[in-house]
Amino acid sequence: MKGYKYLDKKGTFELENPELTSYLYFPICNESGVMSSLTPTFGGDSKMGQNTFLLSPVSSEDLHNNKSSRNFWCYIKGKGIWSATGRSSKQQAELFTECKDETKLEAGVLWQKVTRTSKQFGITSEITSFVPHTKHKSELMIVKLKNSGKENLDITPTAAIPLYGRSADNIRDHRHVTSLLHRIETVETGVILNPTLTFDERGHQENQVVYGVFGRTSDGELPAGFYPCTEEFIGEGGSFENPRAISEENIVPVEKGIIIEGYEALGGIQFKNIILEPMEEKTYILVLGYGDSKEELMKEADYFLSQMPWEKAFIDMKKYWDEKLNIEFGSGKKDFDPWMYWVSFQPILRRIYGCSFLPHHDYGKGGRGWRDLWQDCLALLMMNPDGVKEMLIDNFSGVRMDGTNATIIGRNQGEFIADRNNITRVWMDHGVWPFLTTKLYIMQRGDVEILLKENYYFKDPQCMRGEEIDHLWKQEDGNHVRTNEGLEYKGSILEHMLIQHLTSFYDVGEHNHIRLRGADWNDALDMAKERGESVAFTALYGENLNQIGELILNLYQKGFKKIALAKELEILLEDDCKVYEDIHKKQEILSRYCEQCKSRISGEKLFISSLDLAGNLKNKGGWIKKHIRETEWITNEEGHSWYNGYYDNRGNAVEGDSPTGVRMILTGQVFTIMSDTAVTEQVKEIISSADAYLYDPDIGGYKLNTNFKELKTDLGRMFGFAYGQKENGAVFSHMAVMYANALYQRGFAKEGYKVIDTLYRHSSNFEKSRIYPGIPEYIGGNGRGLYHYLTGAASWLLLTVLTEMYGVKGHYGDLKLSPKLTLEQFDDNQEAYVKFPFADKKLLVVYHNPLKKEYGEYQIKSIFINGKLYCNYNNPVITENQSHLDNLCLDGIILRKDIEALDSIMEHKIIVELI
Numbered sequence: 001m002k003g004y005k006y007l008d009k010k011g012t013f014e015l016e017n018p019e020l021t022s023y024l025y026f027p028i029c030n031e032s033g034v035m036s037s038l039t040p041t042f043g044g045d046s047k048m049g050q051n052t053f054l055l056s057p058v059s060s061e062d063l064h065n066n067k068s069s070r071n072f073w074c075y076i077k078g079k080g081i082w083s084a085t086g087r088s089s090k091q092q093a094e095l096f097t098e099c100k101d102e103t104k105l106e107a108g109v110l111w112q113k114v115t116r117t118s119k120q121f122g123i124t125s126e127i128t129s130f131v132p133h134t135k136h137k138s139e140l141m142i143v144k145l146k147n148s149g150k151e152n153l154d155i156t157p158t159a160a161i162p163l164y165g166r167s168a169d170n171i172r173d174h175r176h177v178t179s180l181l182h183r184i185e186t187v188e189t190g191v192i193l194n195p196t197l198t199f200d201e202r203g204h205q206e207n208q209v210v211y212g213v214f215g216r217t218s219d220g221e222l223p224a225g226f227y228p229c230t231e232e233f234i235g236e237g238g239s240f241e242n243p244r245a246i247s248e249e250n251i252v253p254v255e256k257g258i259i260i261e262g263y264e265a266l267g268g269i270q271f272k273n274i275i276l277e278p279m280e281e282k283t284y285i286l287v288l289g290y291g292d293s294k295e296e297l298m299k300e301a302d303y304f305l306s307q308m309p310w311e312k313a314f315i316d317m318k319k320y321w322d323e324k325l326n327i328e329f330g331s332g333k334k335d336f337d338p339w340m341y342w343v344s345f346q347p348i349l350r351r352i353y354g355c356s357f358l359p360h361h362d363y364g365k366g367g368r369g370w371r372d373l374w375q376d377c378l379a380l381l382m383m384n385p386d387g388v389k390e391m392l393i394d395n396f397s398g399v400r401m402d403g404t405n406a407t408i409i410g411r412n413q414g415e416f417i418a419d420r421n422n423i424t425r426v427w428m429d430h431g432v433w434p435f436l437t438t439k440l441y442i443m444q445r446g447d448v449e450i451l452l453k454e455n456y457y458f459k460d461p462q463c464m465r466g467e468e469i470d471h472l473w474k475q476e477d478g479n480h481v482r483t484n485e486g487l488e489y490k491g492s493i494l495e496h497m498l499i500q501h502l503t504s505f506y507d508v509g510e511h512n513h514i515r516l517r518g519a520d521w522n523d524a525l526d527m528a529k530e531r532g533e534s535v536a537f538t539a540l541y542g543e544n545l546n547q548i549g550e551l552i553l554n555l556y557q558k559g560f561k562k563i564a565l566a567k568e569l570e571i572l573l574e575d576d577c578k579v580y581e582d583i584h585k586k587q588e589i590l591s592r593y594c595e596q597c598k599s600r601i602s603g604e605k606l607f608i609s610s611l612d613l614a615g616n617l618k619n620k621g622g623w624i625k626k627h628i629r630e631t632e633w634i635t636n637e638e639g640h641s642w643y644n645g646y647y648d649n650r651g652n653a654v655e656g657d658s659p660t661g662v663r664m665i666l667t668g669q670v671f672t673i674m675s676d677t678a679v680t681e682q683v684k685e686i687i688s689s690a691d692a693y694l695y696d697p698d699i700g701g702y703k704l705n706t707n708f709k710e711l712k713t714d715l716g717r718m719f720g721f722a723y724g725q726k727e728n729g730a731v732f733s734h735m736a737v738m739y740a741n742a743l744y745q746r747g748f749a750k751e752g753y754k755v756i757d758t759l760y761r762h763s764s765n766f767e768k769s770r771i772y773p774g775i776p777e778y779i780g781g782n783g784r785g786l787y788h789y790l791t792g793a794a795s796w797l798l799l800t801v802l803t804e805m806y807g808v809k810g811h812y813g814d815l816k817l818s819p820k821l822t823l824e825q826f827d828d829n830q831e832a833y834v835k836f837p838f839a840d841k842k843l844l845v846v847y848h849n850p851l852k853k854e855y856g857e858y859q860i861k862s863i864f865i866n867g868k869l870y871c872n873y874n875n876p877v878i879t880e881n882q883s884h885l886d887n888l889c890l891d892g893i894i895l896r897k898d899i900e901a902l903d904s905i906m907e908h909k910i911i912v913e914l915i
């Protein structure tokens with residue numbers, strides 16, 4: 001088996017015999033809500049949400065099990081039946097024989113084309129699928145048939161696309177009864193399905209969504225007839241891969257204007273019989289669509305069938321996505337660059353699909369979690385900073401006054417929904433992510449004042465950090481915290497972040513680390529609610545406290561000498577080491593604070609000196625790190641050392657030697673390194689331990705944990721998963737990438753590069769990973785990439801490659817260039833480049849390393865902007881202003897004002913000479 005080959009720098013690739021690999025799926029979608037998945041043989045599904053599936057929902061196993069697909073049949077007189085998508089029983093049976101069709105897939109952002117040639121039939125099909133990027137709610141499938149043989153072909157073409165038209169809930173629950181709701185109608189160009197009612201978790205409601213499949217030839221010919229009903233099309237004993245309507249002449253299509261009630265629907269469209277001479281072609285346009293009404297649906301289908309040439313819609317769509325993707329990398333690793341193109345696109349996919357709507361993602365109903373919401377913003381911030389400010393501020397309204405947050409995220413920006421569970425789940429890591437994203441924003445834009453912008457707090461019946469119910473809260477009060485006077489209370493973004501961090505600071509378990517509660521980043525550490533502690537994320541809270549302190553100092557320098565905070569916060573600002581050491585005192589403080597905010601709050605503000613507040617936070621952050629250093633550094637019998645990252649529900653440390661073998665988890669290492677808790681010598685020892693216990697180059701690098709060989713019901717369900725899968729010891733891309741990020745941040749570029757390079761090489765080795773280009777959520781024990789496309793790993797990888805590897809970072813609004821590229825990443829001209837937007841300008845930064853120096857040996861010598869020397873570290877001082885710039889050169893800084901002065905339309909080339 002051969003892998004795929006890139007055709008350009010924009011990630012376009014081709015792959016021969018794609019159907020000989022199982023579980024492949026490709027996303028095509030738009031921002032109007034169409035979310036489809038496509039297999040190489042046009043299986044997969046299409047939906048706009050949990051309750052509106054146009055094609056029946058598929059999970060990964062259905063990809064090989066399901067006979068429902070976007071089929072296109074050719075009845076060839078004198079020869080038999082052939083599926084242009086490869087989905088006939090005969091073609092399936094011949095898959096591993098010499099008679100197999102020749103197939104090739106070509107795909108790019110966001111389209112798929114499959115070319116299929118049958119020597120037996122002398123016919124070739126070329127099928128292109130995409131979703132127009134416009135406001136339309138349609139998927140287009142363009143089928144080109146070509147006579148690739150020597151004789152004339154007499155063909156009767158028929159599209160056969162089963163229409164499901166209901167909620168995913170009904171795939172088994174009331175599947176038949178909901179078919180009785182179906183009202184199916186044939187119109188001039190296709191088949192419409194308009195169910196009367198919907199039966200799903202929302203109860204019985206009048207249906208609002210109309211579905212349909214429509215077609216015409218590219219030269220405008222109308223269909224000749226229709227097969228609107230599954231039963232009749234497949235015939236007794238037949239199936240979608242062996243339909244009797246295609247092979248038997250007595251099952252004739254119906255005309256337009258027919259209405260059928262109460263059956264499973266089929267978008268079956270028969271076209272006029274054609275004679276194709278050798279080399280002659282014929283193209284059919286199919287539109288699969290959703291509408292709010294029959295009229296709207298037909299109007300949209302007509303638009304693509306008669307007005308807008310599909311070629312134009314296709315080109316416009318490609319251009320649209322290409323413009324969205326405004327980051328591009330160039331290096332000596334040619335295939336790494338187009339692979340990164342896909343990685344950069346993945347955060348956009350997760351914004352559209354959420355975490356539920358591709359075949360592996362068969363959980364949830366479409367929403368994203370709190371952590372995902374914030375991390376997806378990282379990539380958006382780098383690609384399209386406009387509008388992100390509002391998004392950040394809006395998202396803070398999900399924070400509760402007790403430091404926890406809403407967990408049900410609405411469809412609209414800043415919309416959070418009350419959790420009506422008796423007691424909700426609290427993830428202890430949730431507080432750290434908003435700060436990381438906000439900090440990136442501040443550094444990119446220099447807008448530290450965003451911290452003073454105000455927003456509401458989220459209110460629902462949950463209080464006391466998920467331990468109690470506020471019986472005083474009434475639905476009429478709405479979802480904002482109110483003051484005793486009944487007014488909706490607003491606090492600054494800084495106050496929101498402080499509440500998240502300070503409540504966590506006091507929320508400690510027996511070992512004085514922050515309690516694990518419902519879980520941390522690892523969702524599957526969910527069985528240690530009472531006594532579990534996450535040292536890993538305690539470390540990150542520690543560094544965040546420190547950095548919030550830094551930001552407050554910056555505010556101070558800008559003249560904000562005092563900060564207004566809700567009066568209730570006063571007790572959390574205790575700054576006494578004796579209290580920090582005293583677990584009971586801490587718990588008591590937290591409980592007093594939460595009690596005050598249980599229902600309503602005073603609305604009174606406290607004004608605190610910025611300097612005092614910054615010092616206070618830094619003391620807390622410093623204490624956390626010191627405490628972890630003093631208590632959690634472990635050395636095992638083999639002489640390896642690393643940090644213990646967890647305590648289980650029996651209060652025992654989780655990592656170290658055990659009767660079943662060495663127990664080590666990557667998470668605790670990542671965050672002690674990232675937070676500067678691990679001192680440099682310790683980082684070196686951690687790297688060596690991770691290499692000894694977690695590294696496996698055959699499956700993409702660093703695994704999440706060693707095999708505990710125990711069903712640890714005192715820690716989490718992850719231990720029920722097979723070892724090597726998902727959160728139990730897979731190479732889990734997100735954590736591996738965060739490990740790389742942490743290493744780069746600490747100056748361990750060679751080691752960070754190794755993490756990314758191993759992951760990249762495995763993911764893009766198709767024979768092993770069996771996925772299209774991009775980064776999967778994890779790599780299973782057998783090397784297969786799983787849960788492709790929708791993963792937070794993509795945002796973090798883009799962040800890491802851009803800001804650490806290429807060292808392109810905002811620094812309070814200025815641009816800081818600090819490359820950490822290794823020598824092998826420079827191309828033959830000793831160059832590596834990155835294109836990205838900054839300060840609303842298009843920049844191209846080229847690093848030139850003529851002396852072929854390795855990372856650690858080179859430094860910046862001079863910076864040129866559009867051919868003009870900007871600064872030169874080794875230059876004799878020319879003017880006072882120039883000497884100032886030359887100092888900046890040493891730090892790789894280009895002042896924001898100098899970038900802002902550049903023209904907004906053209907791309908600006910910044911050459912950075914290394915010495």
Ligand code: G1P
Pocket residue numbers: 355369371372521522523524727734777787790791792793
């Ligand atoms: C997924 C979830 C993420 C969670 C992780 C580990 O990772 O989306 O929130 O932290 O599993 O349980 P992802 O798919 O983003 O890689």
